[in-house]
Amino acid sequence: MTNAGPEHDRSTEVAVQFKAIASKLTLPTAPRISRPSAKSVRSGILSVAVMGLVVPGLFATVALPAYAFRSPDAAIQASGELETLKKADAQNLTVAGSASVLSASRDGFGATSPEELAAAREAEAAAAAAAAVAASGPSISDLLANPPYPSFDLASVASVALQYQGVPYVYGGATPAGFDCSGFVSYVYAQFGIALPHSVSGIAAMGTPIATEAALPGDIVTLPGHNGIYLGDGMFIDAPDYGDVVRVRPIYDSGYYIVRIGI
Template sequence: MRNDDSKSITIAKAPGEPIDRPVTPTPGHTSRRRGALGNVVVMALATGMVATVALPAYAFAPGSNGTRFGATAATEMKAAQAQHVMVDEQATTITVARDGYTATSEAELRQAEADARRVEVASQMAAYAAAYSGPSVGDLLSSPAYPNYDLASVYKVALQYQGVPYVYGGATPAGFDCSGFIMYVYAQFGIGLPHSSSGQGAAGTRISEADARPGDLVIMDGHDGFYAGNGNILHAPYEGASVRVQPIWTSNYYIVRLGI
């Protein structure tokens, strides 16, 4: 017998004498055989897929039998929709009030800063008064040291106070602020001036810088000093500094002369 698509049948040629004769199967017979085989394969695959889908999801995770892949307490609670929370009864009686708290306003902060500044100035003035025992502005106006006024003499007297420290509100050689310095110097010539840069500017006559001479006043916004010639000013600058000569640092100023 041959191992191919042909089949053999036995035909009795004579009693006791078999004869092999190849018989070619018909096309229909082969197709039915292949179809049956295909059906068996398809059914096997389908059965396997159904079994796979039916497996629980955790069957695909390696080590799924361990606790690492088990449901957590939070997950189980969420699944059970557990939303009950226990609250102490005392919590319902607690009230919140602002009575025990305070807030400082911006105005209060500014006031506190101003108060602190006044205390500081008062302390400075106390030390300042204790450090000086000479004549005051009032004393000098009552009895001028230099009855004859001229700009050169004014500037010469003013130069004597270089190095005197700046003291806010100061108007004696123990300490000067800008207008206090000018007020004290001019008082020695019998000329009374207010303790204010703007007031001193208003007390004189404006002149051009070309006509300015040492002893005239340089008036700025909130500050003043003696004109020192060549674009310089002799003045009491600010806290921490002393009376000195330096170049005028701004173009926003004007010159005033007293006594004309």
């Protein structure tokens, strides 16, 4: 049989006590026809009074909660365990030393100076020019070795120059893949067997300055740091600048002068 615990044992003990007390009590019997004696009346009242005192006490004892019967040793043990937990700081969490540790870092950054930007642009332009030369047709040296127009004529120079409208400006370019200003002039003249330097000042030094009124299409227009091929009526064709293409436009600076090659 399963032990029901301290509560069951206490209830059984109370029941036995109650039974023992009840067996000693003399309960009043049914009234007789005859008048009861004073002694019997007193005995009955006493019995009822005893029952009124004993029975509530017995039930109050049965109703006590189980923890009221807990032994002092158990309470002392529970209190000791609580103090142990407090001292041990049971809420602390121990992490193994082998656990992964995440680290955070910030990417570095720097500033680019205007000089570095300019150098980068020049390097890109030079690379583009080299690529243009590699992808183009005959070079200036090829044309000079075998000129397609062996007979020099200014009108023919102007006509050949017009064939390259729309070619993009490329710094250092001297082929139909891309021209800069002096590279364009040198390339056109090379087709007539005339070698010109790839330089605005060098070309101007090779030519003979003439009056503006005497200029003919095919002559060379020289401006500060720039040149092109004259077309007449204040117009010329040139390779303007970055982002532009070879095109016909008015001579934009009144400080220009004309040079002629071959005289």
